[in-house]
Amino acid sequence: MKVILAVTNDIATDRRVQRIGSTLLRQGADVVIVGRKRKDSLSISHLPFKHKRIRLLFNRGALFYAEYNIRLFIWLCIQPADIITANDLDTLPAVYLCCKLKKITAVYDSHEHFTEVPELINRRLIKKIWAWIESAIVPHIHFASTVSEPIAQDLQQRYHRSFTVIRNLPEKxxxxxxxxxxxxxxxxxxxxxxxxxxxxxxxxxxxxxxxxxxxxxxxxxxxxxxxxxxxxxxxxxxxxxxxxxxxxxxxxxxxxxxxxxxxxxxxxxxxxxxxxxxxxxxxxxxxxxxxxxxxxxxxxxxxxxxxxxxxxxxxxxxxxxxxxxxxxxxxxxxxxxxxxxxxxxxxxxLCWENEEGLVIELYQRAGLK
The missing domain is CATH 3.40.50.2000 (Glycogen Phosphorylase B;)
Incomplete structure (x- = not known):
C-alpha cells in the first residue's frame, strides 16, 4: 500500500514525520513524504523513503499557505495512493479535498494545538480563519493523532473525534x-x-x-x-x-x-x-x-x-x-x-521503539495491510 505524508516544512529536520515514515516502511508500506523546497534546505538523500519537495514563489504568510495547498492538491491528485496524511492543520485542506475527490483515506496528525500557538494570539482574524478551517474539516476525519493527552482531549471535545496520542519520542x-x-x-x-x-x-x-x-x-x-x-x-x-x-x-x-x-x-x-x-x-x-x-x-x-x-x-x-x-x-x-x-x-x-506500536495500530485501522 502507498502512504503519502504531507508537511509544509522541507522534511529535513521533521523527526516526527521521519520516524512515522520509517515505521510504516518497516510495515511494508510504500512511503512518500512531500514537503517544500527552500533555498537553504538541507540534503535528505540519506532518508530511506521516497520524497518530493515543491518549489514555491511565496515562503511566508497567506500567499505561502494558499500557494502550497494548491500545488500540494494538484500533486496529490495525480499520485496513486491508498492513504494520505496531513501533518498539521496547514496541509489539511489539500489533503482532505484530494482524499474526498479520490475516495481514499485521510489521516490527520496534529503536531501541535495549531489554533492556540502564540503567533496567533494577537492575530484574531488569522486565528479565526484557521479555526474555521479546522472546524470545517476535522469532524470529517476518522483517523487522527496528536502529541499529548491534553491536546487530544481538547480536540476530541471540540470535534467529537478520537485522537490517538503519539508522543515525540526519539529512537533508542x-x-x-x-x-x-x-x-x-x-x-x-x-x-x-x-x-x-x-x-x-x-x-x-x-x-x-x-x-x-x-x-x-x-x-x-x-x-x-x-x-x-x-x-x-x-x-x-x-x-x-x-x-x-x-x-x-x-x-x-x-x-x-x-x-x-x-x-x-x-x-x-x-x-x-x-x-x-x-x-x-x-x-x-x-x-x-x-x-x-x-x-x-x-x-x-x-x-x-x-x-x-x-x-x-x-x-x-x-x-x-x-x-x-x-x-x-x-x-x-x-x-x-x-x-x-x-x-x-x-x-x-521514553523511546520510539515503545511508542511506534500506536502508529501501526492507527494506520492499520485506516486500512494499512
Missing amino acids: KIIENHFPLSFTFPDKPVIIYQGSVNIDRGLEEMIEAMKHITSAILIIAGDGDIQHQLRIRVKSLQLNNRVYFTGRLQPDQLLALTQKAAIGISLEKDRGLNYRYALPNKLFDYIMSGVPVLVSALPEMKKIVQQYNIGVLIDEVTPEAISQAIHGMLENTELYKIWKQNLKIAADQ
Missing part, C-alpha cells in the same frame, strides 16, 4: 551512534537549546541570564523567526563568547552536540493552550542523550520531570530564575549524578 538505538562535530566551542559546560527559534520559548530571557553565567556557554541549535533579533541582542550585550548559534543541523550533528551538553533547556511560556500542553521533541531528545533538563513548570513537561526526577522546574521564565537554576544545577554535583542515573531509566522507557 540512535544513541549508540556517535558522530564527530564539524565545529568547536570553548571547553566549558554546554547549555543547549534545540528547536525552532520563535517567540515565547524563553530564549530572550535565557540570553539575558547569560550575563550572570560565566562558567558555561549557551548553544542555540535551530532556526526561526526571531533568530536575527537574538543575534543582535547577543552582540549588544557583548556575549558573543558565551552564546553561539549553529542554525539548523542534520539530525546526526544535533545528536552529537546534544550528547556533549550539561543542561538542556525547554522554557516555553504559558501563552496559549499549545505551549501549556506541550511535550516538545527536545525534552525527549535531552532525555535520550542523558542530559539533565531545565524546563518551564507547564503541566505535561512537569509530569515527566517529576516522574523521573531528571532536572529542575521553574515557575517563572525570568533571567533571574534561569540564572539561579543554572548555577544550582552546575554546582550541586551530588544531585546532578542522581539526575544522570535517572535519565538512563527514563531513556529506556
Whole structure:
C-alpha cells in the first residue's frame, strides 16, 4: 500500500514525520513524504523513503499557505495512493479535498494545538480563519493523532473525534551512534537549546541570564523567526563568547552536540493552550542523550520531570530564575549524578521503539495491510 505524508516544512529536520515514515516502511508500506523546497534546505538523500519537495514563489504568510495547498492538491491528485496524511492543520485542506475527490483515506496528525500557538494570539482574524478551517474539516476525519493527552482531549471535545496520542519520542538505538562535530566551542559546560527559534520559548530571557553565567556557554541549535533579533541582542550585550548559534543541523550533528551538553533547556511560556500542553521533541531528545533538563513548570513537561526526577522546574521564565537554576544545577554535583542515573531509566522507557506500536495500530485501522 502507498502512504503519502504531507508537511509544509522541507522534511529535513521533521523527526516526527521521519520516524512515522520509517515505521510504516518497516510495515511494508510504500512511503512518500512531500514537503517544500527552500533555498537553504538541507540534503535528505540519506532518508530511506521516497520524497518530493515543491518549489514555491511565496515562503511566508497567506500567499505561502494558499500557494502550497494548491500545488500540494494538484500533486496529490495525480499520485496513486491508498492513504494520505496531513501533518498539521496547514496541509489539511489539500489533503482532505484530494482524499474526498479520490475516495481514499485521510489521516490527520496534529503536531501541535495549531489554533492556540502564540503567533496567533494577537492575530484574531488569522486565528479565526484557521479555526474555521479546522472546524470545517476535522469532524470529517476518522483517523487522527496528536502529541499529548491534553491536546487530544481538547480536540476530541471540540470535534467529537478520537485522537490517538503519539508522543515525540526519539529512537533508542540512535544513541549508540556517535558522530564527530564539524565545529568547536570553548571547553566549558554546554547549555543547549534545540528547536525552532520563535517567540515565547524563553530564549530572550535565557540570553539575558547569560550575563550572570560565566562558567558555561549557551548553544542555540535551530532556526526561526526571531533568530536575527537574538543575534543582535547577543552582540549588544557583548556575549558573543558565551552564546553561539549553529542554525539548523542534520539530525546526526544535533545528536552529537546534544550528547556533549550539561543542561538542556525547554522554557516555553504559558501563552496559549499549545505551549501549556506541550511535550516538545527536545525534552525527549535531552532525555535520550542523558542530559539533565531545565524546563518551564507547564503541566505535561512537569509530569515527566517529576516522574523521573531528571532536572529542575521553574515557575517563572525570568533571567533571574534561569540564572539561579543554572548555577544550582552546575554546582550541586551530588544531585546532578542522581539526575544522570535517572535519565538512563527514563531513556529506556521514553523511546520510539515503545511508542511506534500506536502508529501501526492507527494506520492499520485506516486500512494499512
